[in-house]
Amino acid sequence: MKLKLFSGSPPPLSTPLDVRNVMWLLAAMVFVVGPHLMRLPVWIGIFVVVVVGWRAWISWAALRSPPRWLMWAVTIASTYGTFLTYGRIFGREAGVTLLILMAALKLLEMRDQRDVVLSIYLGFFLVMTNFLFSQTIPLGLYMLACVWIFVATLVGFNRVGRSPTLRERLRPAGALLVQALPLMVAFFLLFPRTTGPLWALPQDSRSGQTGLSESMTPGNIANLIKSEAVAFRVQFTNGMPPYRSLYWRGPVLVDFDGATWSMAAFSAQGQRNYSRYERPSMYTVTLEPHNKTWMFALDVPATYPEGTQLLSDLQLRHRRPITERMRYEMMSFLNYRYGENTNPPQINRALRFDDTRNPRLVALGRQWAKENPDPRMLLQRAAQFFGTGFTYTLEPPPLDRTNPYDDFVFNSRQGFCEHFAGAFTLLMRAAGVPSRVVTGYQGGEVNPLNNELIVRQADAHAWSEIWVKEEGWVRIDPTAAVSPMRVENGVNAALGPIGVIPSLIDADRLGLLANMRFAWQMLNSQWDAWVVGYNMDRQRSFFSQLGFPNIDWRTLGFWLMIATFAVGAAVAIGLLVNDRPPKREASLVAWNRFCAKLAASGLARAPHEGPLDYLARVKAARPQLAAEVEEITRRYVQARYGEGASREDLRALARLVAGFRAT
Amino acid sequence: MLANLRQSISDWIFRATIPETPPVTLVQRRIFILPTRQGYVFAFTVLILLLSSINYALSLGFVLTFLLASMAGVAMLHTWRNLAHLRLRPGRCDPVFAGETAHFNVSVETPSQTRFSIALRRRGDEPVYADIVASEMASISLGVTATRRGVAQCGRLEVFTRYPLGFFHAWSYVDFGQTVLVYPRPDPLAGSPPAQSRSASEEGIPVPGDEEFNMLRAYRPGDTPKQIAWKALAREQGLLTKEFNATASSELWIDWDEARAPDLESRLSILCHWVLQAESFGQSYGLRLPGREIPPSRGDAHQTRCLEALALFEAPR
Numbered sequence: 001m002k003l004k005l006f007s008g009s010p011p012p013l014s015t016p017l018d019v020r021n022v023m024w025l026l027a028a029m030v031f032v033v034g035p036h037l038m039r040l041p042v043w044i045g046i047f048v049v050v051v052v053g054w055r056a057w058i059s060w061a062a063l064r065s066p067p068r069w070l071m072w073a074v075t076i077a078s079t080y081g082t083f084l085t086y087g088r089i090f091g092r093e094a095g096v097t098l099l100i101l102m103a104a105l106k107l108l109e110m111r112d113q114r115d116v117v118l119s120i121y122l123g124f125f126l127v128m129t130n131f132l133f134s135q136t137i138p139l140g141l142y143m144l145a146c147v148w149i150f151v152a153t154l155v156g157f158n159r160v161g162r163s164p165t166l167r168e169r170l171r172p173a174g175a176l177l178v179q180a181l182p183l184m185v186a187f188f189l190l191f192p193r194t195t196g197p198l199w200a201l202p203q204d205s206r207s208g209q210t211g212l213s214e215s216m217t218p219g220n221i222a223n224l225i226k227s228e229a230v231a232f233r234v235q236f237t238n239g240m241p242p243y244r245s246l247y248w249r250g251p252v253l254v255d256f257d258g259a260t261w262s263m264a265a266f267s268a269q270g271q272r273n274y275s276r277y278e279r280p281s282m283y284t285v286t287l288e289p290h291n292k293t294w295m296f297a298l299d300v301p302a303t304y305p306e307g308t309q310l311l312s313d314l315q316l317r318h319r320r321p322i323t324e325r326m327r328y329e330m331m332s333f334l335n336y337r338y339g340e341n342t343n344p345p346q347i348n349r350a351l352r353f354d355d356t357r358n359p360r361l362v363a364l365g366r367q368w369a370k371e372n373p374d375p376r377m378l379l380q381r382a383a384q385f386f387g388t389g390f391t392y393t394l395e396p397p398p399l400d401r402t403n404p405y406d407d408f409v410f411n412s413r414q415g416f417c418e419h420f421a422g423a424f425t426l427l428m429r430a431a432g433v434p435s436r437v438v439t440g441y442q443g444g445e446v447n448p449l450n451n452e453l454i455v456r457q458a459d460a461h462a463w464s465e466i467w468v469k470e471e472g473w474v475r476i477d478p479t480a481a482v483s484p485m486r487v488e489n490g491v492n493a494a495l496g497p498i499g500v501i502p503s504l505i506d507a508d509r510l511g512l513l514a515n516m517r518f519a520w521q522m523l524n525s526q527w528d529a530w531v532v533g534y535n536m537d538r539q540r541s542f543f544s545q546l547g548f549p550n551i552d553w554r555t556l557g558f559w560l561m562i563a564t565f566a567v568g569a570a571v572a573i574g575l576l577v578n579d580r581p582p583k584r585e586a587s588l589v590a591w592n593r594f595c596a597k598l599a600a601s602g603l604a605r606a607p608h609e610g611p612l613d614y615l616a617r618v619k620a621a622r623p624q625l626a627a628e629v630e631e632i633t634r635r636y637v638q639a640r641y642g643e644g645a646s647r648e649d650l651r652a653l654a655r656l657v658a659g660f661r662a663t
Numbered sequence: 664m665l666a667n668l669r670q671s672i673s674d675w676i677f678r679a680t681i682p683e684t685p686p687v688t689l690v691q692r693r694i695f696i697l698p699t700r701q702g703y704v705f706a707f708t709v710l711i712l713l714l715s716s717i718n719y720a721l722s723l724g725f726v727l728t729f730l731l732a733s734m735a736g737v738a739m740l741h742t743w744r745n746l747a748h749l750r751l752r753p754g755r756c757d758p759v760f761a762g763e764t765a766h767f768n769v770s771v772e773t774p775s776q777t778r779f780s781i782a783l784r785r786r787g788d789e790p791v792y793a794d795i796v797a798s799e800m801a802s803i804s805l806g807v808t809a810t811r812r813g814v815a816q817c818g819r820l821e822v823f824t825r826y827p828l829g830f831f832h833a834w835s836y837v838d839f840g841q842t843v844l845v846y847p848r849p850d851p852l853a854g855s856p857p858a859q860s861r862s863a864s865e866e867g868i869p870v871p872g873d874e875e876f877n878m879l880r881a882y883r884p885g886d887t888p889k890q891i892a893w894k895a896l897a898r899e900q901g902l903l904t905k906e907f908n909a910t911a912s913s914e915l916w917i918d919w920d921e922a923r924a925p926d927l928e929s930r931l932s933i934l935c936h937w938v939l940q941a942e943s944f945g946q947s948y949g950l951r952l953p954g955r956e957i958p959p960s961r962g963d964a965h966q967t968r969c970l971e972a973l974a975l976f977e978a979p980r
Contacts, residue, residue, distance in 0.1 A: 118704075125711075143723070155826075161780070187733065188726060535720065
């Protein structure tokens with residue numbers, strides 16, 4: 001057996017921190033703020049790099065920490081810099097910036113173990129702040145790696161004496177994290193979720209929540225159309241309806257001031273006066289959070305989920321702004337007629353416009369109405385009108401501010417859905433036909449792997465509804481007149497090969513690339529459904545699927561406790577099993593028991609006595625036991641000092657000892 | 664006051680049977696574990712992470728929070744396991760002179776896996792850390808400045824660890840009743856032993872000693888290697904011992920009454936110095952203390968006997 005000596009006192013606390021440990025911490029910090037630095041102003045990145053470099057230099061060259069007054073000065077300066085950049089020091093971006101700057105400064109003034117530990121805890125906070133901006137799979141994995149590095153750093157700082165190797169840091173940290181996983185999953189599934197925030201969220205707490213807005217001015221939707229972000233996903237339960245009927249209804253815009261269409265300030269809750277309802281379609285929508293109250297459904301909604309209301313213009317609204325992913329089940333009628341007896345104030349509202357603006361278009365409408373006021377005739381003329389000489393493009397030229405629709409219809413003649421919908425609706429109003437603009441999404445993309453329809457922001461659309469006596473509200477999509485492809489096949493088809501959005505290449509729809517893309521999308525969809533979108537509703541439905549309907553926090557807490565004990569016990573047993581003495585000693589256990597039995601009968605083994613000497617003595621004293629004692633001793637000597645023993649041999653030895661009677 | 668109270672409460676709670684028979688294995692029920700201050704701060708951190716996750720409905724925030732919380736739980740088991748089943752044995756503790764550093768040695772073994780950052784400390788002292796590698800015996804030496812002559816008690820030892828994350832402090836107490844004999848601090852100003860203390864009696868009569876070569880006799884166990892006739896052994900005459908005669912005139916009595924100093928400890932310091940002097944001169948010397956007399960002799964064993972006598976003379980308890 002080797003002998004190792006340890007003596008003396010540990011280094012007192014005032015000695016500088018171990019250089020390698022500090023480097024680990026700095027690396028972990030840089031990794032964790034990396035994603036932030038890419039989206040925050042450049043000066044923050046430079047600041048962090050300079051401070052980290054300075055700290056590394058201090059450690060490397062064993063310099064003194066910067067003086068206190070300098071630290072104060074830099075702290076105040078960086079706070080002021082944050083304020084100058086954002087105009088405040090709270091809110092998501094400003095808050096995160098401030099946190100990063102303070103974490104960097106903490107690194108700089110880090111003197112002892114306690115400071116180090118605080119820095120590492122700050123690092124965990126920085127991990128959390130990353131999730132405010134993105135919760136994708138890649139970022140999640142990246143942050144897991146960051147946590148691993150932080151834990152490894154903490155392990156390094158808790159090793160006293162020799163600085164541990166890379167393996168000696170990463171392995172224990174990895175083991176801790178891996179063993180923590182089961183409990184983490186249990187907590188994740190079982191921890192009771194709440195609805196709504198505990199305290200007011202800052203306005204900008206959410207990112208990437210692009211979506212439709214309450215109003216529409218020509219030029220608004222273009223930004224949306226270029227965005228590939230997912231708006232919602234749909235799983236149809238009774239087959240997908242044809243593509244051209246996939247009109248996902250969103251905000252309905254009635255009020256018009258000459259340039260901007262906006263939602264009615266107050267809409268009455270609707271009575272569903274459908275006079276025809278056929279072809280029901282059932283589906284589940286997974287809606288991404290967009291901080292607004294509206295939800296999307298196919299025309300026309302038949303049922304609506306709890307906590308929502310249906311307005312008279314068929315808008316589906318949630319009680320609160322939707323700040324987390326939401327799943328809801330819907331049923332819609334695709335073949336319908338509604339609103340024949342809409343009340344006069346609503347009809348009047350749908351006729352109102354400012355006739356001092358867009359005079360030429362208004363004059364055109366009035367002239368058409370004079371020639372033939374029949375809505376059917378008007379529609380036909382409008383279809384002809386928009387069908388010739390207009391181009392569908394996502395990049396129309398800018399329009400005149402006062403009379404944008406005149407400019408569009410009579411000059412540029414280039415635009416996309418909202419131009420066409422806006423111009424058409426105005427034309428109809430001028431001709432005396434009640435009409436309104438409906439915004440929402442049209443179409444989507446089917447993932448062939450799970451038959452899920454993915455509706456992206458790029459699928460945002462605007463169309464019109466006109467009111468006809470005895471027909472009710474009728475959907476008219478003027479864009480279809482210009483670019484039927486847009487409605488039939490989606491925005492990429494409409495744009496043709498030149499206007500294709502780069503990353504959405506439809507060319508190899510069934511190729512390897514497309515398959516990988518779809519697999520990745522499916523994975524993302526599962527991730528979004530089960531991880532990112534795991535909220536109270538999801539938790540409920542998960543447990544009711546498992547056979548626990550109406551689960552409440554008490555039950556959850558109970559199972560949480562069970563899970564904690566079970567996992568804790570499993571880990572503890574695992575550790576103890578690992579801790580067992582090597583196999584060879586099993587023979588020793590049996591031997592000691594054997595000796596104890598003999599000792600109890602008055603024949604104790606002397607400490608210096610070897611097994612064979614003892615055997616001789618026992619044989620002399622108890623001749624009647626000779627055979628048994630000899631067998632046990634032989635087996636023990638072979639197992640312990642001979643060529644070893646198999647598991648069966650050891651078991652046989654244990655059995656012999658168990659059956660042995662010393663008297 | 665409060666610290667004293669806490670100390671006595673902890674003494675009462677963690678009272679151990681002393682001294683224990685080695686080896687002591689740190690079985691489950693001997694190990695105590697509590698969160699450290701760092702651990703509490705971590706718990707606070709996790710709490711804030713949890714509140715933020717709830718507030719911002721961040722699913723990955725929940726994942727992070729629960730991962731860290733579970734990790735802390737697992738770390739508790741790891742910390743506990745890091746200490747569990749260690750085997751401790753008391754090591755030899757060599758005597759020292761007052762003012763020197765006494766070392767209490769404890770050897771530690773692990774039954775299976777390497778244990779990192781195991782610390783051992785006496786109450787109020789700085790801990791000594793060691794990594795305990797499987798199939799190696801780690802000897803941890805606790806240095807203590809021996810301030811007072813007499814018997815220095817090691818007292819109860821705390822063996823603890825905070826590895827791997829420092830969130831928990833797992834500890835156990837062992838008390839082997841280890842002691843170190845502390846000799847008086849030699850007084851270098853005491854000079855040589857006074858000449859008049861040489862015994863004038865029995866002059867000229869040879870006494871067995873080791874001054875003058877007398878004869879060769881057969882080796883008896885206990886003879887020092889210095890006395891063995893190596894040349895005779897080389898001539899294959901067997902193991903023989905050279906016998907010397909000591910001259911009675913070179914005999915020296917180190918006497919309590921000769922050391923003049925105001926107090927007991929200073930007196931003992933002087934005597935201690937004389938013993939060391941006499942031994943280094945190779946003289947045969949005896950020690951005379953009130954109520955105790957050690958006959959003249961020489962050699963390490965004799966010196967140790969004399970120093971022990973000095974160390975324990977009316978030893979402060």
